Amino acid sequence: PETKYHGLYNHGATCYLNSVLQVLFMTEEFREAVIRLTNPSKEHIDHHLRQLFEELSHRTADPYDILRALEVNNVREQQDAAEYFERILRKTSGNAAKIFHGRLSHRTECLNCQTVTDSEGPFWHLPLELEDSPGENYSVENGINMFFTPTIFNGDNQVYCEICDVKVDATRKYVITQHPDVLLLMLKRFDFSYQFMSYIKIHCKADVPHTIRIPEVDQNQTYELYAVVEHFGDLRGGHYHAKIKSKDEGGKWFVFDDSSVTFYHLPGIATPLPKKNLKNSISFIRSHSAYLLFYRRKGEN
Numbered sequence: 001p002e003t004k005y006h007g008l009y010n011h012g013a014t015c016y017l018n019s020v021l022q023v024l025f026m027t028e029e030f031r032e033a034v035i036r037l038t039n040p041s042k043e044h045i046d047h048h049l050r051q052l053f054e055e056l057s058h059r060t061a062d063p064y065d066i067l068r069a070l071e072v073n074n075v076r077e078q079q080d081a082a083e084y085f086e087r088i089l090r091k092t093s094g095n096a097a098k099i100f101h102g103r104l105s106h107r108t109e110c111l112n113c114q115t116v117t118d119s120e121g122p123f124w125h126l127p128l129e130l131e132d133s134p135g136e137n138y139s140v141e142n143g144i145n146m147f148f149t150p151t152i153f154n155g156d157n158q159v160y161c162e163i164c165d166v167k168v169d170a171t172r173k174y175v176i177t178q179h180p181d182v183l184l185l186m187l188k189r190f191d192f193s194y195q196f197m198s199y200i201k202i203h204c205k206a207d208v209p210h211t212i213r214i215p216e217v218d219q220n221q222t223y224e225l226y227a228v229v230e231h232f233g234d235l236r237g238g239h240y241h242a243k244i245k246s247k248d249e250g251g252k253w254f255v256f257d258d259s260s261v262t263f264y265h266l267p268g269i270a271t272p273l274p275k276k277n278l279k280n281s282i283s284f285i286r287s288h289s290a291y292l293l294f295y296r297r298k299g300e301n
């Protein structure tokens, strides 16, 4: 066999769930936290995940109990993988789910008195806006830089400052106040179009870098890509699968497509190169279907 990994049965149109379950299984910290749990509570689904992961270590597994626990009634209806990823985490005990948990602040700075106001909250993913401009590739790197670029409020858009007690010029920007161990980026392929007054899917090609750096003044946090959930086809139908890098198989990539798992040849190279060359030879994956990007936090540089 090509790989020691195993697939998941599809119950109709449940590839959206299978793809994120495989990412969770291949996220060692998550898998181990779920398996380690000694006294699982009934309100969480950890015990279902543990059972599934144990089965998945030996053979093709059946996610039926998870589907039931997530209250999926119609298995023939396509759902959003991002939504179900979050649903799983919300129903998982904090010990396992915290790996994906970060904190983000929307920080306002008054340009008059320099007072900084934080509006902070938890996040599971960062959403990146796509633009459907035919012929152009979307750069995730630019998207990240855009996300963290401050917005300036002046003129008619001035904001009220409590200290100055008047409307003032101000900047507002996102700051990660707590970096998650795994950072999930969501490319907003499913978006509402005011032109068509309906939801549409944006099909543009995206350049997904293997390494990203969060542009912050006082920090230099980098993350390394290890999984991509892709969506093929259009809004209401289509198909999901996951490309995932294996930690214990020398950094090889695999495609997890329901019950099938196959070796994935990274584009641009025919055969796997030694590890040290691999890092420098390919800097991104180009894909018109990349939707959820999972990055693992690297040690402080």
Ligand SMILES: [Zn+2]
Pocket: 110, 111, 112, 113, 114, 115, 161, 162, 163, 164, 165, 168
């Ligand atoms: Zn002020």
